[in-house]
Amino acid sequence: MAELPFRTVCILGPGLLGGSIALAVRRAMPDCELRLWARREQPLQLARNLGIEHTYTNARQACSGAQLIILATPIGAFEELSRSILPAIDKNAIVTDVGSVKAYVHRTTGAMLTDRGRKFIGSHPMAGTEKQGMENAFAALLQGATVVVTNPHGVTEADTARLEQFWQQLGCSTYRMEPANHDRTVARISHMPHIVAGLAARNATVGETQTADLQRLASSGYRDTTRVSSGSAHMWADILWENDVAVREILHRCVDDLHQLVSLLENQDKEGVRAWLEEAKATREIILKLSD
């Protein structure tokens, strides 16, 4: 078995992602001392039932002596939580997060911790489902996922490589990016699709149709296109908020593009409609590398 990159790992926040990381650590690194903190007892009880022994409702106690601390609460809570645990963060420990936006996190939490002599590197595991909470967590969620690693505060190469090794031992592949480029990229590949899924979900009921008819005719197309919109509205409002410049830029393009399709239909330009659909298909195939 590969050497453990960190002997003591503390995860703050046993939501879907934090809980899944905990279960993956439990499985892939049985010798690692794994600690889990939550504000409430209920998810910790669930975690203990799943074999995670060291659970805490006191965050400072949880972090004391940990070599890796992972912020896995909603992004909006990172900074306050980090301030509250500050005295317990070892100067040699690495702090990371699993938030979906990176420039905002580095500008706030990352800068604060760096100013106070702590090591902060950002992480973003590209993994999730539309479900929430420890009750929906599972170790395999991380399997095969790309984890973006962002290091604008200049933490050493050795420490960065150690964090990457941690993710790799959980079955992930790592990918370094600049925070701003990460945010522009996820605005396009994740945040915009989330909004568009919501658009399809919301607008199915407008106008003169019966809910019973829509229910009866709904099939895999509606189900899959709208799937991600069943995610937490609270969490996603935070994400869009903290990446609003990149999100607004891409949404303006989407409004124009949808308008263009309506014009093609209005102008009876059937060939134009076909070409619009063809380009959607071709772009999807490139991004998901589906072409032969």
Add this chain to the structure above:
Amino acid sequence: MAELPFRTVCILGPGLLGGSIALAVRRAMPDCELRLWARREQPLQLARNLGIEHTYTNARQACSGAQLIILATPIGAFEELSRSILPAIDKNAIVTDVGSVKAYVHRTTGAMLTDRGRKFIGSHPMAGTEKQGMENAFAALLQGATVVVTNPHGVTEADTARLEQFWQQLGCSTYRMEPANHDRTVARISHMPHIVAGLAARNATVGETQTADLQRLASSGYRDTTRVSSGSAHMWADILWENDVAVREILHRCVDDLHQLVSLLENQDKEGVRAWLEEAKATREIILKLSD
């Protein structure tokens, strides 16, 4: 075993849906004489390898003496094909189709056949994948699907019930609707989501991002939200065309709604963004009956 509603069934067009119906008939009704017609030999060869013996490249021969004739080509080909087989259609036979729009089909093909003393009832199985062709057909595609049945030409109740029985014996449930109401409903539950999926697929690459980054970060969210946009652009351009009034109505609403979300972000109305997302989630749960 239940009595066969039709002893001889002829399917015209072994695409994904026609081919899957053929395989389902083969499995659920082994005593039924199943015939399959295609313009080209290649899908018929494939069908024969899958146990479908009676294959034809002459449509009149295929339909001669059939008790049920199913039009499963692209919708745009229905009328010409129906005219070409007209002399071979028995006056007691039922002709149906599996097209995704119904008012257009009844206004053209249905009216033509009815004028010439033939019985035409519309069908729309709410089943499909983003793939195409006999090579992707499978009997289970129909399992559990709703089949909308439309009968504006007043074919007898006995004949309509017989067609419904056919679909039910293939594992489907049937649902009668008026053609215009069907078209408004599928515009919302199927055609609009298809366009919106294309919107997400197309716009991921606009602006300053690298394709390699998008490929690396693409995950299940992008994959599922855009899945249906990998469907045939040619077939979908036809569908949008033939349901353009209902589609344009709902798309105008979508343009306005997307614009509204952009305004909420621009006005820094975080609560408004959350409420927008919450309504998407709630609507999805109602339509897919996911609520507890």
